[in-house]
Amino acid sequence: MYPLVRSLLLFFILCGCAVSDPVRQLGVQPAGVASPSYRDVLETLEFQALGPAYSTEQVATLLAGQLAGATAAERTAAAVLISSGAINAADLALPALAKRKLEHFVAVMTDRHPALLGRVGSADLLSRLSEPLDYTPLLAATAVRGALGSALADGVITGYDLRLEGVFDHFPPSQTFIYSHSELLHVRQLVVLLAREGINAWVYLTPKISAFLYREDWGNAGSNVVRLANGVRVVQGREIAVLFRFDSPDDRQRFQAVVNSYAKRDSKEETGLIAGAWWQPFYYTDTPLPTFEPISLVVMTANNYEATLTVVDEKAQSVIDTLATSSWPTRRERVWVNPAFYRFLNGDYK
Numbered sequence: 001m002y003p004l005v006r007s008l009l010l011f012f013i014l015c016g017c018a019v020s021d022p023v024r025q026l027g028v029q030p031a032g033v034a035s036p037s038y039r040d041v042l043e044t045l046e047f048q049a050l051g052p053a054y055s056t057e058q059v060a061t062l063l064a065g066q067l068a069g070a071t072a073a074e075r076t077a078a079a080v081l082i083s084s085g086a087i088n089a090a091d092l093a094l095p096a097l098a099k100r101k102l103e104h105f106v107a108v109m110t111d112r113h114p115a116l117l118g119r120v121g122s123a124d125l126l127s128r129l130s131e132p133l134d135y136t137p138l139l140a141a142t143a144v145r146g147a148l149g150s151a152l153a154d155g156v157i158t159g160y161d162l163r164l165e166g167v168f169d170h171f172p173p174s175q176t177f178i179y180s181h182s183e184l185l186h187v188r189q190l191v192v193l194l195a196r197e198g199i200n201a202w203v204y205l206t207p208k209i210s211a212f213l214y215r216e217d218w219g220n221a222g223s224n225v226v227r228l229a230n231g232v233r234v235v236q237g238r239e240i241a242v243l244f245r246f247d248s249p250d251d252r253q254r255f256q257a258v259v260n261s262y263a264k265r266d267s268k269e270e271t272g273l274i275a276g277a278w279w280q281p282f283y284y285t286d287t288p289l290p291t292f293e294p295i296s297l298v299v300m301t302a303n304n305y306e307a308t309l310t311v312v313d314e315k316a317q318s319v320i321d322t323l324a325t326s327s328w329p330t331r332r333e334r335v336w337v338n339p340a341f342y343r344f345l346n347g348d349y350k
Contacts, residue, residue, distance in 0.1 A: 045106060108245075181282075199251045209236075211236035215344075262277070
């Protein structure tokens with residue numbers, strides 16, 4: 001089946017729409033039932049050849065008592081999907097959740113995104129979060145970094161991130177956080193806590209070069225803090241941007257609770273935090289979220305790079321005007337940032 005046909009078929013299967021076919025209608029459920037057709041999803045993934053490899057006993061074990069009234073073909077397909085990691089047996093009792101997870105699974109599998117590392121709860125994800133990152137292309141962007149450094153020294157901006165262009169574009173709205181940090185160990189420990197809480201998400205990662213104003217209240221400056229010509233101190237160095245693509249938009253709030261409990265420092269003496277806990281963790285989403293503050297994300301594109309600048313709205317136009325003197329185009333987007341980082345943008349160190 002051609003990829004476009006498979007994609008259209010999956011859309012109708014998972015949204016519960018009727019599809020006219022001379023032999024049968026795909027994805028049509030009994031009245032009031034929103035369950036996806038597991039057999040058709042299996043075909044979309046081109047996993048249907050796996051079905052004969054599953055015995056009746058193996059299917060029953062994987063389903064754990066679910067789908068008792070379904071056909072043998074549907075039961076087998078669901079068992080294969082459980083084995084693939086797309087869903088688990090408990091999801092079968094919640095058709096809306098199963099549908100959403102299958103949508104995400106197929107989208108991720110067919111997208112083959114270069115920044116995809118894996119899924120929360122997977123040992124493979126932890127392994128890949130231990131691999132070194134290649135910053136060479138970003139370090140070579142000296143002209144872009146020089147222009148942004150001047151804006152930082154002049155006080156026009158409070159910081160910037162430089163990453164490859166478009167790496168986190170075109171993700172479904174309301175389902176993501178873009179989380180920044182400087183340590184892979186921090187991210188590894190964070191995803192273990194997310195797995196403990198049952199927060200289901202796909203994890204994407206890209207290296208970035210960052211620079212932002214240093215707050216004197218943070219304590220002794222490390223080797224990554226440099227003093228600019230005008231005396232302003234700046235934290236600069238190699239960091240990572242992690243995109244979490246959640247199965248449920250509500251998991252963004254649960255993520256926030258985990259970060260506030262274990263990844264945000266509130267005092268110098270605080271214990272029980274994961275490695276590299278920051279005073280002001282930094283993450284944002286593309287749709288409104290309770291307690292989160294709207295800001296402007298100014299994006300400047302240059303060659304194969306993009307610089308993202310998080311700016312409070314009243315300063316956004318001055319930032320855009322300053323960057324307009326360069327030859328690189330800019331655009332302004334609306335994002336919602338976590339409360340601690342919003343306080344940072346307004347001059348508070350906590």
